[in-house]
Amino acid sequence: MVKSAEETVAVDSVETSDHDLMLAVRAGEIARLGDLFERYHRPLYGFFVRLTGQRTASEDLVQLVFYRILKYRHTYRDEGKFSAWIYHLARKVAADHFRKNAHAPAILAEPDELHEVPDHAPHAAEQAAKADDLALMQRALGALPLEQRELLTLHRFHNLHHEELARLFDCSVGAVKVRMHRALGALREHYFKLRQERVA
Amino acid sequence: MNCQRVQDTFLDYQAGTLAAAESAAVREHLKTCLICQREWAGLQETLLQLDRLPPEEPSARLRTNFYAMLDTHLRQAREPSPFALMRNRLDRFFENLVPTRPALQFAFSAVLLVAGVIVGARYLQPAAPIAPPATDLATQSRLDEMQKKFDSMSQLVAYSLAQQQPANTRLQQIAATLARGDADAKTLAGLVSTLAFDPNTNVRLSALEALYAHADRPLVRQGVLASLPRESSPLVQLAMIDFLTSVRDRDAAPAFEALTRDAAIDAAVRDAAQRALVQL
Numbered sequence: 001m002v003k004s005a006e007e008t009v010a011v012d013s014v015e016t017s018d019h020d021l022m023l024a025v026r027a028g029e030i031a032r033l034g035d036l037f038e039r040y041h042r043p044l045y046g047f048f049v050r051l052t053g054q055r056t057a058s059e060d061l062v063q064l065v066f067y068r069i070l071k072y073r074h075t076y077r078d079e080g081k082f083s084a085w086i087y088h089l090a091r092k093v094a095a096d097h098f099r100k101n102a103h104a105p106a107i108l109a110e111p112d113e114l115h116e117v118p119d120h121a122p123h124a125a126e127q128a129a130k131a132d133d134l135a136l137m138q139r140a141l142g143a144l145p146l147e148q149r150e151l152l153t154l155h156r157f158h159n160l161h162h163e164e165l166a167r168l169f170d171c172s173v174g175a176v177k178v179r180m181h182r183a184l185g186a187l188r189e190h191y192f193k194l195r196q197e198r199v200a
Numbered sequence: 201m202n203c204q205r206v207q208d209t210f211l212d213y214q215a216g217t218l219a220a221a222e223s224a225a226v227r228e229h230l231k232t233c234l235i236c237q238r239e240w241a242g243l244q245e246t247l248l249q250l251d252r253l254p255p256e257e258p259s260a261r262l263r264t265n266f267y268a269m270l271d272t273h274l275r276q277a278r279e280p281s282p283f284a285l286m287r288n289r290l291d292r293f294f295e296n297l298v299p300t301r302p303a304l305q306f307a308f309s310a311v312l313l314v315a316g317v318i319v320g321a322r323y324l325q326p327a328a329p330i331a332p333p334a335t336d337l338a339t340q341s342r343l344d345e346m347q348k349k350f351d352s353m354s355q356l357v358a359y360s361l362a363q364q365q366p367a368n369t370r371l372q373q374i375a376a377t378l379a380r381g382d383a384d385a386k387t388l389a390g391l392v393s394t395l396a397f398d399p400n401t402n403v404r405l406s407a408l409e410a411l412y413a414h415a416d417r418p419l420v421r422q423g424v425l426a427s428l429p430r431e432s433s434p435l436v437q438l439a440m441i442d443f444l445t446s447v448r449d450r451d452a453a454p455a456f457e458a459l460t461r462d463a464a465i466d467a468a469v470r471d472a473a474q475r476a477l478v479q480l
Contacts (some may be wrong), residue, residue: 030270030273030274030277031274033270034267034270037263037266037270041258041262041266042255042257042258042264043263045256045257045258046255046256049256050253050256055256055258055259057259058256058258059259059261059262059265062221062258062262062266063262063265063266063269066266066269070269070273086310121372133249134249134252134253134254136249137249137250137252137253138253141250141253156247156250156251157253157255168309177211177212181208181210181211184211184243184246184247185447187243187246187250188246190241191246191249192242
């Protein structure tokens with residue numbers, strides 16, 4: 001039953017909203033979960049990789065999110081927004097993962113696994129410098145507390161607005177902006193510190 | 201706008217969500233403030249590097265695993281549960297076993313009932329009464345001992361309850377016993393108890409007087425003899441010695457001898473006991 005990329009495109013072209021798909025799953029049309037998987041498994045995978053720094057574990061965590069969607073499909077609310085709900089489940093899955101493994105900044109544990117930089121740089125030296133900068137940024141992101149990592153990842157890579165983040169983190173929009181400001185400040189501090197260490 | 205305020209709006213300024221007037225104020229401030237320029241440049245570079253982190257692509261394993269899980273769920277949803285299958289089979293079994301027409305169902309029930317009664321009457325025996333557990337000799341003797349203690353305690357309690365009455369009432373009861381002339385063993389035992397235990401000297405003397413009429417009975421003589429050693433009043437002691445001497449009770453001799461030897465006893469009582477010994 002594995003779907004090809006062409007089938008995925010076909011599914012995406014059908015203008016059924018995430019919410020309607022999830023309502024169908026809730027009503028017992030379990031096969032429609034495949035459509036939601038095609039739409040969300042990449043963003044979810046990216047979210048988990050940014051948080052954990054582990055590819056294999058992140059694939060397992062994505063699988064776990066969809067398993068929980070099936071298990072708790074009856075709890076999905078009509079008025080809810082599906083993307084908010086799925087990221088809510090993803091955050092819980094991530095929290096369980098870190099509780100079990102008890103080492104939140106796991107990104108630094110396997111830095112080599114991530115980010116093969118695309119071969120766009122014309123010169124080898126320039127390419128190496130870019131790769132270094134991205135590796136430093138990944139390390140700086142990994143050094144942040146879990147909540148700041150979640151916030152920056154969801155905002156910058158998953159385009160969640162301040163209002164959606166406020167609902168997800170159960171706080172006001174103002175509080176989200178303050179936390180985001182602090183998270184960016186911390187990231188900048190880590191990143192420039194790592195760059196200085198490299199130069200030294 | 202001061203520096204702190206400007207730096208607080210950097211995120212909205214960068215996202216383009218700041219109001220036009222505020223945005224212009226930030227732009228103006230940045231033209232002249234070197235500190236904020238440096239902050240702004242640092243933030244821009246950080247965001248640039250962050251956004252340049254390449255997207256991560258999962259392996260084919262994720263898709264394979266997901267659809268395998270989905271297939272499992274779909275199969276489970278299509279297949280009825282083992283419990284439902286078992287229930288269907290049981291229902292079918294009983295449908296085949298039991299007749300469907302009401303008349304036949306009635307006849308079947310009646311046959312079952314009669315068969316049950318016959319089988320029950322033939323094979324079920326009435327339950328045998330449960331035999332009391334056998335007790336060994338040691339247990340039996342301990343039980344007897346406890347029974348005796350209980351009886352004597354009951355007697356003492358009964359007497360203690362009688363003691364609650366005033367002395368003149370007790371005297372009247374003894375006088376009534378005296379007037380009746382005849383007395384059963386229970387009444388005599390009550391008089392002997394009064395002689396032995398009553399705290400009032402007059403009551404004890406009256407009891408002894410009442411017992412004179414039944415001095416021929418061994419129970420009375422033994423009771424008076426048993427009460428003598430515990431008696432403290434010389435008056436009652438003298439009356440008891442007279443009683444026992446008058447009935448010529450030879451069993452009283454050891455008690456009289458004990459009295460004569462006891463220096464704590466009143467001299468008159470000791471003399472009376474001495475005389476009584478001679479008379480016996």
